Amino acid sequence: MEDLLVVTTGGTIDKIYFDDKSDYQVGEPQIGGILKALGVAFGFTVIPLIRKDSLHITDADRALLRATIAAQPTRHVLITHGTDSMVQTAQALASLQGRTIVLTGALNPAGFRGSDAEFNIGCAVGAVQTAPNGVWIAMNGRIWDPRKVRKNVAANRFEVA
Numbered sequence: 001m002e003d004l005l006v007v008t009t010g011g012t013i014d015k016i017y018f019d020d021k022s023d024y025q026v027g028e029p030q031i032g033g034i035l036k037a038l039g040v041a042f043g044f045t046v047i048p049l050i051r052k053d054s055l056h057i058t059d060a061d062r063a064l065l066r067a068t069i070a071a072q073p074t075r076h077v078l079i080t081h082g083t084d085s086m087v088q089t090a091q092a093l094a095s096l097q098g099r100t101i102v103l104t105g106a107l108n109p110a111g112f113r114g115s116d117a118e119f120n121i122g123c124a125v126g127a128v129q130t131a132p133n134g135v136w137i138a139m140n141g142r143i144w145d146p147r148k149v150r151k152n153v154a155a156n157r158f159e160v161a
Contacts, residue, residue, distance in 0.1 A: 001129045004044040005074035006031055007065060009089075010051040011082025013106035013117050026051045030110035031080050034121055045074070054082025054089075054105075062092040069096060076128045077101040078121075083139065083151055083158075090135045090146035102128045103146075104138040107156055116140075 008014065008029035016027035032046045049068055050061050069077055075098065081089055083105045090103050104124035110117035124138035137144040139158040150161040 001042050001076050003074055003076070004042055004125070004128065005069070005072050005077045006035075006044055006046045006080070007068060007077065008046065008048045008050070008080045009054070009057065009061070009065065009082070011054050011080065011086075011105045012108065013080050013082075013104075013110050013120075014051070015053075015109040016111060024109070026053060029080065030117065031078075031121060034110065034118055035125075038118075038122075040125070047072075052082070054085040057082070057085050057089065059092075062089055065089065066093055066096065069093070069099070069101065075099050078124050078128050079103045080121075081105050083107060084153075086137060086139075087146050087149060087151065090137055093135045094146070096135070098133060100128050100131050100133050101135045102131065102138050102143075103136070 010026040014026050014030050015024045029048045077099055081103045086103050102124045104120045106115055106117035108115040127136055127138045127143045137146050148161050149158050152159050
């Protein structure tokens with residue numbers, strides 16, 4: 001893989017804490033800085049498309065994401081996405097042909113100590129280079145088929161559906 005297209009949609013991975021508001025809000029995309037800090041040996045382009053918690057991502061947002069990816073020549077695509085509706089978005093992208101698309105996110109914000117963000121991004125980068133064409137989810141150290149996975153909210157992890 002020479003080039004990676006990264007499309008960001010927000011979610012917990014990009015959340016920041018506003019102490020004076022006692023609130024979390026989706027901030028700037030974190031993945032570009034993470035990939036640079038890790039010294040990856042491939043080129044990448046980041047398109048910050050949406051800045052939403054995934055519970056607020058709509059079908060119109062998914063259509064925009066799909067159209068954005070379809071308009072790009074890059075075969076390898078990594079999407080950062082909130083975990084609550086990641087499976088639905090992956091399923092909405094399933095008909096895109098000739099690409100390997102991997103969605104990932106984090107259960108804790110990337111800026112927090114002990115976040116799973118870097119680990120999940122690393123898994124997603126490995127998956128986007130080795131998985132066959134199609135749409136995949138990289139979470140909890142596994143690569144999931146979006147038709148066969150669900151988020152277990154109580155356990156705060158992904159598992160076989």
